Amino acid sequence: MSTITISGVQKKYHQKPVLKDVNLAIQPNQIYGLLGRNGVGKSTLMRIIANRTRIKVGTVTLDGESVFENERAQNRIYLMSTAKLLPQEEKVFKLFKLIKTMYGDFDEAYAEHLAEAFELDTHSKLRKLSTGYQTIANLIIALCLPCDFIFLDEPVLGLDANHRELFYQELAETFSSKPRTFVIATHLIEEVSGLLNHVFVIADGKVSLDEDVEVLQQRGRQISGPAALVQDYLQGVPVLHTTRLGGMMTAYCLQTPLERPLPAGVSLDGMNLQRLFIEVTRKPGGRDEI
Amino acid sequence: MSTITISGVQKKYHQKPVLKDVNLAIQPNQIYGLLGRNGVGKSTLMRIIANRTRIKVGTVTLDGESVFENERAQNRIYLMSTAKLLPQEEKVFKLFKLIKTMYGDFDEAYAEHLAEAFELDTHSKLRKLSTGYQTIANLIIALCLPCDFIFLDEPVLGLDANHRELFYQELAETFSSKPRTFVIATHLIEEVSGLLNHVFVIADGKVSLDEDVEVLQQRGRQISGPAALVQDYLQGVPVLHTTRLGGMMTAYCLQTPLERPLPAGVSLDGMNLQRLFIEVTRKPGGRDEI
Numbered sequence: 001m002s003t004i005t006i007s008g009v010q011k012k013y014h015q016k017p018v019l020k021d022v023n024l025a026i027q028p029n030q031i032y033g034l035l036g037r038n039g040v041g042k043s044t045l046m047r048i049i050a051n052r053t054r055i056k057v058g059t060v061t062l063d064g065e066s067v068f069e070n071e072r073a074q075n076r077i078y079l080m081s082t083a084k085l086l087p088q089e090e091k092v093f094k095l096f097k098l099i100k101t102m103y104g105d106f107d108e109a110y111a112e113h114l115a116e117a118f119e120l121d122t123h124s125k126l127r128k129l130s131t132g133y134q135t136i137a138n139l140i141i142a143l144c145l146p147c148d149f150i151f152l153d154e155p156v157l158g159l160d161a162n163h164r165e166l167f168y169q170e171l172a173e174t175f176s177s178k179p180r181t182f183v184i185a186t187h188l189i190e191e192v193s194g195l196l197n198h199v200f201v202i203a204d205g206k207v208s209l210d211e212d213v214e215v216l217q218q219r220g221r222q223i224s225g226p227a228a229l230v231q232d233y234l235q236g237v238p239v240l241h242t243t244r245l246g247g248m249m250t251a252y253c254l255q256t257p258l259e260r261p262l263p264a265g266v267s268l269d270g271m272n273l274q275r276l277f278i279e280v281t282r283k284p285g286g287r288d289e290i
Numbered sequence: 291m292s293t294i295t296i297s298g299v300q301k302k303y304h305q306k307p308v309l310k311d312v313n314l315a316i317q318p319n320q321i322y323g324l325l326g327r328n329g330v331g332k333s334t335l336m337r338i339i340a341n342r343t344r345i346k347v348g349t350v351t352l353d354g355e356s357v358f359e360n361e362r363a364q365n366r367i368y369l370m371s372t373a374k375l376l377p378q379e380e381k382v383f384k385l386f387k388l389i390k391t392m393y394g395d396f397d398e399a400y401a402e403h404l405a406e407a408f409e410l411d412t413h414s415k416l417r418k419l420s421t422g423y424q425t426i427a428n429l430i431i432a433l434c435l436p437c438d439f440i441f442l443d444e445p446v447l448g449l450d451a452n453h454r455e456l457f458y459q460e461l462a463e464t465f466s467s468k469p470r471t472f473v474i475a476t477h478l479i480e481e482v483s484g485l486l487n488h489v490f491v492i493a494d495g496k497v498s499l500d501e502d503v504e505v506l507q508q509r510g511r512q513i514s515g516p517a518a519l520v521q522d523y524l525q526g527v528p529v530l531h532t533t534r535l536g537g538m539m540t541a542y543c544l545q546t547p548l549e550r551p552l553p554a555g556v557s558l559d560g561m562n563l564q565r566l567f568i569e570v571t572r573k574p575g576g577r578d579e580i
Contacts, residue, residue: 038423133328154448157447158328165568278451281452282452
């Protein structure tokens with residue numbers, strides 16, 4: 001099975017290193033979350049994989065071949081972003097036909113189904129659609145293309161709650177009926193978390209977390225109770241962050257000493273993925289020691 | 291206490307009516323959610339109140355006086371939006387000083403605290419900040435101005451989860467230490483729901499829902515179970531929407547017949563605010579009858 005392998009990728013912007021040493025493997029038939037704070041280089045990394053930005057250091061391969069300037073590899077990769085790369089003067093239904101002639105297997109019937117579900121006016125020119133509907137047209141194309149690796153950069157930015165929910169539902173359905181790989185960069189982590197199999201977190205130019213969502217959700221814990229008892233329970237354990245309210249403390253951890261007996265009055269709960277992300281990506285200054 | 295009263299407001303765009311007949315009252319010391327599907331006219335309504343868009347039909351008054359072309363009223367109203375109305379070439383800390391000379395009571399100390407909390411480089415020119423940090427600079431100004439009515443149009447669009455959380459925390463704190471009115475238009479309803487006292491939903495050019503969040507959360511219910519039992523329980527009751535999976539049905543209601551005994555195997559739960567919004571604003575075609 002085909003894998004995209006990213007090795008030692010570096011990229012500077014205006015002399016400033018953004019990506020310092022990125023290494024990761026994108027497997028077939030997975031839904032990945034590509035997470036990171038604003039400005040950390042998620043879009044840059046996707047643009048590199050999709051051959052839209054060049055790099056001097058590092059490699060990106062598919063089936064062992066570099067994906068750069070490689071038409072065969074790039075035909076299997078699609079990057080949907082907010083960038084207006086599609087012809088703005090074209091009517092949407094003509095755009096679908098145009099794309100069908102370019103990619104033989106574009107799923108026109110599914111595109112029509114999606115346009116109807118989203119109430120997208122396919123007889124409008126792309127340019128005349130609202131920003132939200134331009135995003136939706138972009139999303140529909142991404143879901144109907146016959147590519148093996150589909151990268152979605154902030155796919156739901158500015159969409160209302162109804163359209164976001166519809167998109168998540170359709171993504172789940174098309175993934176289950178025709179498995180392929182989606183890589184989703186988004187700041188709306190909690191909403192999308194139910195869809196994700198695996199998460200990459202980029203921080204300080206590197207992959208700081210590369211883990212299955214199921215494992216992460218087992219590892220992430222929040223421990224609350226009287227501060228002295230929480231501190232005692234977590235003695236010697238790395239803590240991501242603590243908050244205090246009066247004499248009470250909540251500590252967020254990825255390694256919980258489950259073998260120790262939990263003191264009475266202390267509670268131990270799971271962390272949802274967005275909370276876990278927030279705690280994992282706090283600036284070092286915000287880290288707490290117990 | 292001062293109230294902003296909006297009566298019979300109409301507004302067309304390109305001959306198409308957007309706001310058809312908007313009536314609502316914005317009370318002092320509240321945090322409102324101004325909700326609605328994409329393109330429904332939330333931004334337009336805020337721009338009308340802030341005297342940035344003119345109307346031919348309808349009135350907006352503060353203390354009984356029209357707010358249009360009324361400097362005294364407008365000095366008490368602030369609209370923070372993504373529009374780049376601030377001087378782009380100014381450094382952020384100079385901008386703070388400039389605003390302080392314009393509005394005597396601009397809270398410079400709090401602005402400095404917020405800049406530090408968000409790690410905003412106040413020695414950068416506004417134009418040179420990333421989109422996310424331009425939004426943050428805008429937000430800081432909005433939180434530090436001495437206005438009685440502060441309108442925030444998509445305040446967290448594009449912000450990462452950490453910055454969104456920090457913003458919600460700071461908003462709650464500044465509201466509690468210095469009560470004033472905030473009106474927040476956002477698509478991230480669930481995240482902000484804990485802050486809101488009251489919700490306006492705009493649909494089809496009118497206010498379709500104008501209710502305290504507490505009341506709404508008591509009214510909104512989801513009823514799940516075997517379809518025949520759910521249908522039987524809800525006989526004659528208006529239902530917002532139903533979903534089915536196999537023989538099971540979930541129905542979403544604002545009026546639940548709590549006096550009827552709940553059949554065994556049927557569950558009745560609350561609806562969170564985002565779910566309630568989605569169900570309330572479905573297109574009529576999507577409405578279901580039991």
